[in-house]
Amino acid sequence: MRMFIAALLSAAALLPSLAHATTTPSDPADASASVPAVSIPSAFAGYRPYRDQKAPTWQALNRAVTSAPAMKGMSHANLPAGSPDANDDKHSAKHGGPAK
Template sequence: MRTISAALLGAGAVLPLLAHATTVVPDPTDAGASVPAVIVQSAFSGYQSWQDGDAPSWQELNRAVAPSRGKTAVKHGRQPVAAHEGTNGHEHGGESK
């Protein structure tokens, strides 16, 4: 049992050294060292710009929201008729004359 444990412990200790020995890391200070190509996918690779359909002009939009000429409620040059003929429209609630 001791020999198996010693063999496993020894193999476990040597294994990282063997794995490191197979991969050769180039010296970072060597300017002539070969470097593997880095392939990066662009964040905009599948981008499609959003397009409006045929939008109406601002003049058409203004005409759509403007009231028609026949429906204007304000008559220029005329005073609105008071609801009570006896009042002059300047009285405040609760005050006496």
């Protein structure tokens, strides 16, 4: 405890000498006062302008979509008329009777 108090007292004794070591700022109204150089990096230093990329035409996009194979199970046009899956209404089978 005595060591702690001694350290605090010595720090308090040195504080006024450190305060006088700072330089006083110059008067802002003095036009002949020297001003330190300030270098600020530009906000646009790493800017790269946007460039449009070559896009395909709408005709090429339509051809790509229409020529793509359908996903399995997405096309119901290929089901034969007499198959059990063609006339199966799974939603209404969950309910007991007709809609009211």
